[in-house]
Amino acid sequence: MKPNLYQEKHRIMYYETDMTSRLSLGMLLNLAVLVSEDQIDHLHVGTQLLQGDHIGWVVIQYSIHVNRLPKNNEVVTLSTQSKYYNQFLAEREFLIKDASGKVCAKIDSNWILLNLRTRKLILIKPDLIKPYGAQLVPVLPHLRRPYPIKNQHDTVSRIYRVRYSDIDINHHVNNAKYLNWMCDVLKPYFLVQHVPQDINIKFSHEVKYGTNVTSRVKMIKQDSNTVFTRHEITSNHQISAVANVKWIHKN
Amino acid sequence: MKPNLYQEKHRIMYYETDMTSRLSLGMLLNLAVLVSEDQIDHLHVGTQLLQGDHIGWVVIQYSIHVNRLPKNNEVVTLSTQSKYYNQFLAEREFLIKDASGKVCAKIDSNWILLNLRTRKLILIKPDLIKPYGAQLVPVLPHLRRPYPIKNQHDTVSRIYRVRYSDIDINHHVNNAKYLNWMCDVLKPYFLVQHVPQDINIKFSHEVKYGTNVTSRVKMIKQDSNTVFTRHEITSNHQISAVANVKWIHKN
Structure with a gap:
């Protein structure tokens, strides 16, 4: 079975960019969710199969490689496909390509199915994943776990109150906001x-x-060109998200 | 002279909506700025005439009437035109229409020209406004000034720290963020x-x-269906923005 590739064009709007006039990291995640929702609609596996039973796909991890962040007004092609799944997890790949076909960013991700009312895990049944052309495998391609901040020494922190504009239709904080914080x-x-x-x-x-x-x-400086940062978001003494970022100096 | 009408289609993305799945008020302003920037590009009055001299259009007032806020995934038509100006001020009208041509929202606005480096007012010379087809008039159509909060009795307030994601390419807070606050x-x-x-x-x-x-x-309840709110944003003991909003109960 061949995975179904779904793609669409998208123009980067000025309000999707940051101070540097490049797509913001939060918006990069929004574009991934956008194209995956559009594939769900395109394959007609949305309303009937999911919303009727209050079941929803929830992302648990993104691994993103950026060649360059597209700039304001640039028209890019967003694409997505899901190649593999097992009972508990489905993987999904995203590409953002520029007009010349060069990859600006590649995102690998892992998703689970949740009962949106009880927040309990739902097993991924073949009929739900079949339209994507994804293949049942015993072990999914491995996404490395981000390293946590092991000790608080040399860390910088700030408290954020969740704002009304941070909340999406599911009454939860939109994932993109974690990257903003x-x-x-x-x-x-x-x-x-x-x-x-x-x-x-x-x-x-x-x-x-x-x-x-x-x-x-926590910042871990490697050399004059490369900086690694380790991030965590905590809420009510519980870790909500962990991230590692590798930054390159612009020169 | 007839004013140049500029229009484009726009799909409302899920990340442009709020908890109710309708276009957020902040995004409504972003869409207005988007279509006005696109008209500037379309008329070729951007880069050469403005950026070279570090001159930019800055909005000082929006008066918005909403019939209904478009919902997630809806394709709307954004349009704008500037009919009148004088030496100090140009007016600009925006419409958001739905697929059947019905007006979802109408925005009237007033703009000034600023030297973006010195933040000083620039007089609007005819050659800059000519491409818009705007007409020089002694007195512009009047936009009523919003009522300020006269006394602090029965007001509710909250302090907001400006976040990195609130800042746009001009290193100032994007206007849409005021409405979010x-x-x-x-x-x-x-x-x-x-x-x-x-x-x-x-x-x-x-x-x-x-x-x-x-x-x-400050909330001023009118009757069971209508609530008026008066808002102010202050920074460093200075008023940054004043707004009045009329709200209708959904029933």
Whole structure:
């Protein structure tokens, strides 16, 4: 069985970019969710199969490689396909390509099926995944777990109150906001001088409206051109997300 | 001279909507700026005439009437035209129409020309406005000034730290964020139960990165179906924006 590739064009809007006029990391995740939702609609596996039973796909990890972040007004092609799944997990790949066909970013991701009311895991039945052309495998391609912050020494943190605009239709914090909190805790001059090359982010507990989160970062400088950062988002003394980012100096 | 009407189609993305799956108020302003920037590019009055001299159009007031906020995935037509100007001010009208041609929202606005380096007012010379087909008039159509909060009695306020993601390419806070702060200070159950019908927002001082702002609101209940709110955003003891909103209960 061949996986179904779904793709669409997207123009990068100025409000999807940051201070540097390049697509923001949060919006990169929004574009991934956008094209996966559109594939669900395209394959007609949305309303009937999912919403009727209050079942939804929830992402638990993104591993992102960025060659370059597309700029304001650029028209890119977003594509996605799901090649493999097992009973508990489905993988999904995203590509963002520029007009010349060059890959701007590649995202590998792992998804689970949840009962959106009880938040309990649902086993992935073949009829739900069949339209994607995904193949049942005993072991999924491995996404490396991001390293946690082991000790608090030399960390910087900040508390964020969840805002109304952070909440999506499911009354949970939109995943893109985690990356905003992770970036915001870094200094603006660092963000302007560096570009993210690899981002590995794993979500463990969802954040709800009305809570405060702490965004903590530890910087591990490698050399004059490369900086590694380790991030965690905690809420109610529980880790909500862990991420590792490799940054390259712009020169 | 007939004003040049510029229009384009736009699909409402899920990340442009709020908890109710309708276009958020902040994104409504982003769409207005988007279509006005696109008209500037279309008329070739951008790069050469503005950026070379570090001159930019800055909005000082929006008066918005909402019939209904478009929903997630809806394709709307955004249009804009500038009919009138004088030496100091240009007016610009925006329409958001749905697929059947019905007006979802109408926005009237006033703009000034600023030297983006010195932040000083620039007189609007005819050659800059000519491509828009705008007409020089002694007095512009009047946009009513929003009522300020006269006394602090019965107001609710909250302090917001400007985040990295609030800042745009000009290193200032994106105007849409003011409306986010104004909405966030209201209760979520109020925002879910009410829809904004009229929004009148006037900007006076720009907010820069690294500052805190206070968002203050006073509710003036009219009857069971209508609520008026008065908002102000202050920064460094200076008023940055004042807004009045008329809300209708959804029933």
